[in-house]
Amino acid sequence: MAEAERIIGTPDNPDAEGTDEGGSTAADAAVNAGRGKRKVLVLLSVAVVAYLLDLVTKMIVVAKLEHQPPIDIIGDWLQFRAIRNAGAAFGFGEAFTVIFTIIATGVIVVIVRLARKLYSLPWAIALGLLLGGALGNLTDRLFRAPGVFEGAVVDFIAPKHFAVFNLADSAIVCGGILIVILSFKGLDPDGTVHKD
Numbered sequence: 001m002a003e004a005e006r007i008i009g010t011p012d013n014p015d016a017e018g019t020d021e022g023g024s025t026a027a028d029a030a031v032n033a034g035r036g037k038r039k040v041l042v043l044l045s046v047a048v049v050a051y052l053l054d055l056v057t058k059m060i061v062v063a064k065l066e067h068q069p070p071i072d073i074i075g076d077w078l079q080f081r082a083i084r085n086a087g088a089a090f091g092f093g094e095a096f097t098v099i100f101t102i103i104a105t106g107v108i109v110v111i112v113r114l115a116r117k118l119y120s121l122p123w124a125i126a127l128g129l130l131l132g133g134a135l136g137n138l139t140d141r142l143f144r145a146p147g148v149f150e151g152a153v154v155d156f157i158a159p160k161h162f163a164v165f166n167l168a169d170s171a172i173v174c175g176g177i178l179i180v181i182l183s184f185k186g187l188d189p190d191g192t193v194h195k196d
Contacts, residue, residue: 036116036119039124043111043115043131046125048132050128050136053167054137054167055139058136058140065156078159079160081156082154082156083154085154100141107134108135119189119190120187120188120190122178122182127175129171130176130179133171133175137169140154154166
């Protein structure tokens, strides 16, 4: 059975938490609270950057590229092509727009709840990417046609032989991959590492 073990701070990992056999003190609690706030700040910063990049690129695409021929970026291997996607990431499940809106809202709520126990920088980055991406696509679903909770997401990155996607989709996928890697390494959001 895996045993949870607190990472002890080292020169290579100065943000890692340490515990002693005597338990934590009020000073330890204050230090940990400060570390937790810094990680939440990283999460929010990553989310804001991902969200704003997604929002700005979609505004440019709607203003300049919609109803226009695709723009070749790397021959026909990569194009910018504006489409409206009522489904999930990469165009899947177009009949379930309302469900995807509810799922995105649930993901945001879970991330906000996890942030209270966040002491890991990699987890802060991963959750920030997920939060920014979820907010980006949720904004489309709430404010774009055909209506609230049914809005079509603006997609525009079109690799050859692949679905068209946007920066929010990319942030979600990158955050998800990072979470899988962290989980395989046994690192939890609270900074503990599980060792066999």
